[in-house]
Amino acid sequence: MASFGCNSEPHSDSVSPFNINPLDPQEFRRQGHLIIDFLADYYQNVSNYPVLSKVEPGYLPKSLPISAPLNPEPIETILQDVKEHIIPGLTHWQSPNFFAYFSATSSTASFLGEMLSTGFNVVGFSWMASPAATELESLVMDWLGEILKLPKTFLFSGNGGGVLQGTTCEAILCTIVAARDQKLCQIAQIAGINPKNFRSIKTTKSNSFGLYPDSLESTIQMDIENGLVPLFLCATVGTTSTTGVDPLGPLCDVAKDYGLWVHVDSAYAGSACICPEFRHFIDGVEGADSFSFNAHKWLLTNLDCCCLWVKDPSALIKSLSTYPEFLRNKASDSNKVVDYKDWQISLSWKFRALKLWLVLRSYGVNNLRNFVRKHVKMAKTFEELVCLDKRFEVVVPRNFAMVCFRISLSAIANMYDHSDKHVCEDCANELNRELLDSINASGVVYMSHAMVEGVYVIRCAIGATLTEEQHVLMAWKVVQEHADAIAK
Amino acid sequence: MASFGCNSEPHSDSVSPFNINPLDPQEFRRQGHLIIDFLADYYQNVSNYPVLSKVEPGYLPKSLPISAPLNPEPIETILQDVKEHIIPGLTHWQSPNFFAYFSATSSTASFLGEMLSTGFNVVGFSWMASPAATELESLVMDWLGEILKLPKTFLFSGNGGGVLQGTTCEAILCTIVAARDQKLCQIAQIAGINPKNFRSIKTTKSNSFGLYPDSLESTIQMDIENGLVPLFLCATVGTTSTTGVDPLGPLCDVAKDYGLWVHVDSAYAGSACICPEFRHFIDGVEGADSFSFNAHKWLLTNLDCCCLWVKDPSALIKSLSTYPEFLRNKASDSNKVVDYKDWQISLSWKFRALKLWLVLRSYGVNNLRNFVRKHVKMAKTFEELVCLDKRFEVVVPRNFAMVCFRISLSAIANMYDHSDKHVCEDCANELNRELLDSINASGVVYMSHAMVEGVYVIRCAIGATLTEEQHVLMAWKVVQEHADAIAK
Incomplete structure (x- = not known):
């Protein structure tokens, strides 16, 4: 298998540096305190606002710039806009005079929990992606099941179990497909399309x-x-x-x-x-x-935030729309407004735009570009380091800020001094798996893996907000040290 | 149509008072600053933690109580547990030494945006449910589409449009059902079940x-x-x-x-x-x-947080599980852990348990019960006020903290001095609609409506965190005043 690497992008060396630390503890502290005070004042005054917003459709684009700023804006300016333009467009669900729909109660404790969750910003998928996230959820769901006196068969302790979902829409969708599949013995999947009818086309x-x-x-x-x-x-x-x-x-x-x-x-x-x-x-x-x-992957936006555009919103709306009587209102009837509930699974959706708006304004497009470029440049550095060590190879060409590498076949042939290529491929996979396990067990860096045409590769994805060149150099040093140890 | 009302629940008058204000501005400020400092310190030190958590499956239930506390715990105690028991179980996605999967970058600006969004805690469904949420999302999606130089056909300005979703899983699901329905001309709905095959059974x-x-x-x-x-x-x-x-x-x-x-x-x-x-x-x-x-409705937990329990998790998992090579790991292979990605639509799920855990601990089960009871009691008060005004009737029996009422048919017959019952039902609906519109346009309170066996009813749902008896009394006064005005 040939090795790639050391290819170059135009501009990538001549870009302006990204000198902002978006998680700088001092700025985080200062601005965080500012927002806490802002929200405390909001709660103090919330009963003074008109509880149902009085704005007309299309009011906001008239008050705000139509393009994202190229350069950063200070949080004070943004907060001024929140006061002048966002708050008048809010229906104040936290007002004591809100008696519509069902309330969405909130609390300081929940807010603090959300802050911690948002602050840690761990991505839950598997247990190992953050064990505490899974274990605390299982624990709390057993707690709550107990308070509700749910039958034990619903609790983990009774071989059932609880899970937190975003909304009831998601919960119902998940249970209905489970019911359907149980009945149909797996002839259909979540979108109602038989898994047999999905094609993975080989590349x-x-x-x-x-x-x-x-x-x-x-x-x-x-x-x-x-x-x-x-x-x-x-x-x-x-x-x-x-x-x-x-x-x-x-x-x-x-x-x-x-x-x-x-x-x-x-x-x-x-x-x-x-x-x-x-x-x-x-x-x-x-x-x-x-x-x-996903702005929550590489655009400095906390989980969760996936940006979706469609050319024909009516196609989405036809499939996802619901309009029960208790939601009817003049604005929706007028067809002059976007009702985002019809663009997604959940009826009760979160005001996610605020965080994306703050990211775009607080850093400015120029800095966001430089942020991406900085990661790509560091990945290039890592790739060059891999190329310089004859034991390793870059397995697939790097496009962005992720490098796929492994201990090469020839290095392994030398190591074991044999020439059976097939045995060697298996050896290589086993050895690289061992190398990654040993790297990750150190707790010093964390990388992951993939299988590519039967080849086990180590993925070094550079892109954490706080990653600087020193961390990349250190990561490579860790790889080399663990490779040394394995060679022995 | 007979009128109900004034039914009573056991205990509801003899309960301990709920004297905590979960959105008390002073406590919100104090505790908010505490968490900001805690997280600033976390970012300061994040590179010192083992990036991949070293805990073993089941570590957490060994360290934490197996039941929710009946009485409140101070935030300082909870934070101590976060330090001692949660942080060691985190895989530190914000560590500069995180090179696995793809990064989940986060930033101060996004955190602040999430704080504002969580703080306002508005529920987006229709535009009117909070116009700013919809309009800012449309604006920001056009901003971002422009930065990406997406074709204008994808932007609102070109008759397309953008929406923020939680994760790519949701985005793909939404687009695939749109594609399917476009092809099938609406013969199937989101779970792959023909809408014709859903039965709404009359009650x-x-x-x-x-x-x-x-x-x-x-x-x-x-x-x-x-x-x-x-x-x-x-x-x-x-x-x-x-x-x-x-x-x-x-x-x-x-x-x-x-x-x-x-x-x-x-x-x-x-x-x-x-x-x-x-x-x-x-x-x-x-x-x-x-x-x-939904803990995010009436249990003091900020959006979004829907609690789902199942007796047979394997039925959910069979329908929703994915396990691509790049997610394979020993813990999952061992089957000793819960992998919540297989319990929901999204692969990348949020650490929601933290907020629910904080709510349960910070307030304690006793206070949460009293919180609910307080709302039920206020609803009973409101219901009694409706009963006392001969112009009004309670249309359906109150079960919890929501009262369905309207100007009664007999009051309207008196008002218009005619006796054609059918005309009168239409009149009543029209008049009650007018009453609600006029109440809501005042901006002083916000109620909603429903249609019940052809009868338009006004829904007064009592349950906002900050609602006290004075707000309920005032709300009723507003209803009466607007009824007076309409009668004239």
């Missing part, structure tokens, strides 16, 4: 793991010949395993011929596309129907 | 809008005769329109005979069931398969 290293339009077309044709109706293509810009990039233009052309909806999932790499020099990775998106990326 | 006032088991059974039988396979019953405890309660026991018995999954949706009323005197409303839940309620 290859020779094409840097981008999806070939020809492979897409032949897959579509085969399905049509079998009487199926292809309807959705999820193209990816920046895959999880290798940050591979699908060629959007040619894929959209094929999809268009067959009437497929094209969604572009750019969860990780979308943030990089705010830089002119990386924007080309989503060239061709004009042929797609929808595009999403 | 009546004579049964206080609880679902009759007989109606359920005859509906099931009719479906079976038509070759359909009934699979899911969503029973409700505390419906949105009237807080009606379905009789769980008899319904579960019917469902069991036909092998249906029973989900109990107690989104609003579940919180009340932490009080022994209200627990009977969910009697029979032992026959159900799943149960959920």
Whole structure:
């Protein structure tokens, strides 16, 4: 397997530095205290505001700039806008005079818990992604089940279990698909499409793991010949395993011929596309129907915040809309407003725009670009270090700020002094797995892995807010030391 | 239409008072500053912690009490537990030495935005539920689309539009159902079940809008005769329109005979069931398969936080599990841990348990019970006031802290001095609609409405954290004044 690496992007060395620390403890402290005081004052005065907002549709774009600032704005300016333009557009759910719908009670304790959760900003997926998050949730759900005197069969202690979901919409959706699948013995999955009817189309290293339009077309044709109706293509810009990039233009052309909806999932790499020099990775998106990326991954925005755009909102709304009598109101009836409940699963959605707005204003687009560039530059440095150590190879070309590397086959052949290539591939996988386990067990750095065409690779994804060059150099040193130890 | 009202719950007058203000500005300020300093210190030291947590499965229940405290604990004690027991169980995603998966960058600005969003705690559903939330989201999504140089067809300014979702999982699910429905012209809905195959079973006032088991059974039988396979019953405890309660026991018995999954949706009323005197409303839940309620509605927990329990987690997991290679790890392979990603739609889920844990500990179960009781008591007061004014009637019996009332038919007959009953029902609806519009336009209080057997009722839902008796008395005064004005 050939090794890649040391490729270069235009501009990446000549960019302005990113000198802001978005988690600087002193600034965090100062601004945090400011917002606490602001909110304490808000609670003090909340009963004085008109409880139902009196603004007219379209009031806000008239008061705020139509583009994000290139340069940072101070929090004091932003707070002034919150006072003048956001608060008048709020319906004050925390007002003591709110008697509509059902209340959304809140409290200092919950606010503090949310602060801690947001502050730690751990991503829960598996238990190991943060054991405390899972274990505290299981514990608290048993506590609460006990207070409700739920039958023990619903609790972990009785082989059931509890989970926190965002909203009831999600809870019902999850249980209804469980019910359906239990009945149908797994003939359908969450969107009501039989898992058998999902196609994972093979990509290859020779094409840097981008999806070939020809492979897409032949897959579509085969399905049509079998009487199926292809309807959705999820193209990816920046895959999880290798940050591979699908060629959007040619894929959209094929999809268009067959009437497929094209969604572009750019969860990780979308943030990089705010830089002119990386924007080309989503060239061709004009042929797609929808595009999403996660500001909570690489754009300094705390979990959760996935940005989704669609060309035809009415298609979303047709599928997701609900309009029961108790929600009817003149503004919705007028069709002059966006009702975001019809754009997502949850009826009760969170005011997430505030954090994204604060990020864009507080740092400014220029700094956000430099933030991304800084990570890409550090990844380049890491990649160069891998290239300099003959025991290692970069396994797939780096596109963004993630480097896929491993102890190379030839190094292992030398180490074990044998030449059976097949045995060697297995050896290599085993050895690299051992290396990663040993690195991670140290607690000093944390990397992850992927399998790429049968090859176990170590993924070094550079992108934490606080990561500086020193941490990257140290990370490489840790890799080398653990490789030394394993070689012995 | 007969009028109800003035029914009484046992204990509800003799309960201990709830004397804590969970949004007391001084305490909010003091504790908020404490957590800001705590988190600033955390960021200062985050690189000193082992980046990958070293705890073993099951470490947490060994260190923390197995039941929620009855009485409040001070934040200082809780923070000590966070330091000693939670932080060691965190994988530090904000550490500069985190190079695994993709980073979840966070920032002071985003944290502040999340604080503001959490602090305002508005519930976005329709535009009018808080116009600023919708308009800022549309604005920011156009900003960001512009920075990404997305084609104008994706922006609101080009008749497309952007929306913030929690995670990519949600974004993909929403777009895939849109794609499917576009193709199938609306033959299936979000869970892949044809909307035609959902049954809304009629309930009546004579049964206080609880679902009759007989109606359920005859509906099931009719479906079976038509070759359909009934699979899911969503029973409700505390419906949105009237807080009606379905009789769980008899319904579960019917469902069991036909092998249906029973989900109990107690989104609003579940919180009340932490009080022994209200627990009977969910009697029979032992026959159900799943149960959920929203701590973010009436249990002092900020949005979003829906608590879901299931008896058979493996049924959820079978439908929702994903386990790609890059997430594989020994703990998951061991089957000794809960992986909550398989219990919900999103892979990247938030550490929500922290806020619920803080609520339970900071207030204690006793206070949470009294909090609910206080609202119920205030609702009873409001209901009594309605009964005392001969122009009004309570339209459906009050179960919890929501009163459904209207200007009565007889009052309207007097007002217009005619006796055509049908004209009069329409008149009554029109007049009550006018009354509510006029009340809400005042900005002084905010109530909502429902349609109940063709009758327009005004819903006064008492439950905001800051609502005290004075606000309820004032609300009734506002209703009376606006009724006076309309009568003229």
